[in-house]
Amino acid sequence: MPIESKSEWEDDLDLLLQAAQAAGARAMEFFRKEPEVWWKNEGRSPVSEADIAANDILKSTLLAARPNYGWLSEETDDDPARLSCDTLFVVDPIDGTRAFITGRDLWCVSAAVVHQGHPVAGVLVAPALNEAFASRLGGPALRNGKRVRVSEPGEGGPLRLAGAEDMVARLDRATLGVIQRIPHVPSLAYRLAMVADGRIDGTLVKVNSHDWDLAAADLILTNAGGALVALDGAALTYNRPEVRHDVLCAAGNSWLGRLISASCDLADH
Incomplete structure (x- = not known):
């Protein structure tokens, strides 16, 4: 760009x-x-x-x-x-x-x-x-x-992950280890900001989020050392004819790859 x-x-x-x-x-x-x-x-x-x-x-x-x-x-x-x-x-x-x-x-x-x-x-x-x-x-x-900066993976500690209970339950625990599920955060944009400032380690985003939920928080998270991506690891593109998005995940770059790998069963969620 x-x-x-x-x-x-x-x-x-x-x-x-x-x-x-x-x-x-x-x-x-x-x-x-x-x-x-x-x-x-x-x-x-x-x-x-x-x-x-x-x-x-x-x-x-x-x-x-x-x-x-x-x-x-x-x-x-x-x-x-x-x-x-x-x-x-x-x-x-x-x-x-x-x-x-x-x-x-x-x-x-x-x-x-x-x-x-x-x-x-x-x-x-x-x-x-x-x-x-x-x-x-x-x-x-x-x-x-x-x-602010994203968190780094802890030594043996649980991963603090926000997301719907049924989505978290389908993650591959062998890839991620112990997960501490964070209680529901009603604002998706604010939840992504919580990843950006390290209060939580990552989040899963259900299908049908929209450009307006994501664009500002996406940039803030990126500049804090993280990323918001599709399940194939691709970055998001905004201002398309369709403003809705499929299932997404967000985390600091240090362990985003692990979250993507563990989320492979969520593509149809």
């Missing part, structure tokens, strides 16, 4: 962080105050008035500053014109809406700039936790301004 000037992505990163913090502050006005909720995708996915309000702030702020960029958001009707854009914003106004509407604090605003199919700037703002992750192409992964 051609690399543009670093200063351009630094400016975009600053813009993303400003917009995501404003969107997060707006969402907090609804948090634990019983916001109105609707259901989409045949009643499978909730969306709240906070999602819409945060989306409005992101869209107006980001596109006003970069009117030539495309747009992809969970809460905005998809515009096929994005496919002709070299660069676009990929956002999820509230990743972890179910947690948000039940008053749990594990949710975040996810916002990324994707250039020629790859994230080049990304932020995750978790206002209820007072946390902000940020990274750009070629830069460090930061949480609240401090560099």
